Amino acid sequence: MITFILNSNTIHTDMPPGMLLLDFIRYHQHLTGTKTGCNEGDCGACTVLMGTLNNNALQYRSFTSCLTPLGNVHGRHVVTIEGINPEEGLNPIQQAMYAESATQCGFCTPGFVMSLAGFCLGHRPATAEQAIAAVDGNICRCTGYKSIERAAAKVAQLLAQRGDAAAVDFAVEQHLVPAWFAGIRERLRALQLSANGEFEPADDVQAHYVGGGTDVYVQKPEEMKLQAIRFLFDQPPLNGIAREGDRCVLGPAVTVTDLLESPLIQQYFPRFPAYARLVSSTPIRNMATIGGNFINASPIGDFTIFFLALDAMLVLSNGRSSRELPLRTLYKGYKTLDKAPEEYIAQVWFTLPGAGQQFHFEKVSKRTHLDIASVNSAISLTLDGDAIKEVRISAGGVGPVPMLLEKTAAFLQGQPLRETLVQAAIAIAQTEIAPISDARGTAEYKRLLLGQLIKAHFITLCPQLQAAAMLNHEQY
Structure with a gap:
């Protein structure tokens, strides 16, 4: 039986674990x-x-409850718009939306209010920019965003008074959430049960593995409702980010938000927040797992491309034994993996960047945010003086699988860095890829994009090429 707290009520249900939370x-x-x-x-x-x-x-x-299976909320607290309504009147978030005329038809308003409530209960800096970023997954079709932005800024002003107070305590004090929120911590402690509990299928049952569900529940929500599922989301053995010697070791259930909040990732990838902003939205980043991104096997999986350039290694387990293989060898063809049905990713690791090693990620899509890539690419680059000591370049959207451009890297290895060298490398990259025309662009467009992204990598990471690019631009 699935047990969780829904607003202020404890729920026990034997509904199918694969059922959508929204339903x-x-x-x-x-x-x-x-x-x-x-x-x-x-x-x-x-x-x-x-x-x-x-x-x-x-x-x-x-x-987003439309992509969350019921099994993923076992032992947790789920809050809907009804759960933050005061007994009388409006709470400060709702009042800000009303005062700034930030609602028209009202259909989208509960979602905006809940995203701002999440901002109030989180630990982001209390700035208008961060409040607006919290609603990056919410769409309004009729109101106009300036009024919504003003409402978000008002909420941020209120949070600026929080100081060192705990987020939940401050939210209760300011009537952002009802007083009963103060007792949720103790109630959840009493629900500390394993999500691999009695609703999990028997060991001898062939079951689907589900992480955050952000892709599989788009593709086949009705089919998943009655499937036997083993839930991997937020399970302690499959979570966490740790340093072990010169390695970064990740659980496959680590989400994009976990990466964003990790001091280790922040230390070694200072540009990571800018990369992550190009990927989906705040709610999806809160749900989407790294292991799910790999196993989904999309040719344009953003973090598959990211970790390919880091030469990430996977540990696959079937529950009895495990094996290790490079991420670059996982993909055998379109949506075809070197993985048995009963295997799942138990661990991901990569060697942390060493002295002089640089990293960069680029993505082009029809929309800057909340969109899948037309082409994406990442690079890991180590220079020895003016020569390329080591390089790996990955690319997505230019073939049936996420690609590591091995011929291009081999050509660059050991060469003195020059603008002409980059141009020659782009020509070699064109021989390694086989893009197709689809809704995200023509094959010719994707070839052009990859060349531009490779240029962007080198111009971003190499000051000498930045100067050359600026000079050429001025001459033009």
Whole structure:
């Protein structure tokens, strides 16, 4: 039986674990403030908050309930718009939306309010920019975003008074959430049960492995509802980011937000926040797992491309034995993996960048944010003086699988860095790729994009090429 707290009520349900949380909320709990919109995690109308105990601290993040299986909320706190309503009147978030005329038809408003509530219960800096970033997964089709931005800025002003107070305590004090939130930490501690509990299939049952569900529940939500599922999301043995010697070791259930908040990732990849902003939205980044991105095997998987350039290694397990293989050898063809059905990723590791090693990620899509790539690429580059000591370049959207451009890297290895060398490398890269024309662009366009992204890598990382590029631009 699945057990969790929904707003202020403890829920025990034997509904299918693969059922969508959105359907359970609306059609079984009759909490209709959470709206059904795109059912793909794009519009944010179904946004809820999920509270989890992390090292005995209560942590809230926004989730799209249209992509969240019921099994992923076992032992957690789920908050809908009804859960933050005061007994009378409006809370300060709702009041800000009202005062700034930030709602028109109102369909999207609960999602915006919940995303801002997640901002208030989180630990982001209390700035208008961060408040606006918190609603990057919410779409409004009729109001106009300037009024919504003004409402978000008002919420940020209120949070600026928080100081060192705990987020939940301050939110209760300021009536951002009801007083009963103060007791949730103790109630969740009492629900510290394994999510691989009694609703999990038997060991001898062939089951689907599900992490955050952000892709599989777009593709086949009805089919997944009645499937036997082993839930991998936020499980302690499969989570965490740690340094072991010169390695960074990741659990496959680590989310993009986990990476963003990791001091280790911040230390070695200072540009990571800029890269992550190009990927999906805040609620999806809160849900999407690294292991899921790899196993999904999309030719344009953003973090597959990211970790390919780092030569990441995978540990695959079937529950009885394990084996290790490079990420670059996982893909045998379009959506075809060197993985048995019963295997799952148990661990991911890569060697941390050494002295002189630089990293960069680029992505082009039809929209800057909340969109899949037309072409994406990453590079790991180590220079020895003016010569290229070591280089790896990955590329997505230019073939049936996420690619490591091995011929291009071999050509660059040991060569003195010059603008002409980069141009020659781009020509070699063109021989390694086989893009197709589709909704994200023509094959010719994708070839052009890859060349531009390779240029962008070198111009960004190499000051001498930055100067040459500027000189050429001035001459032009």
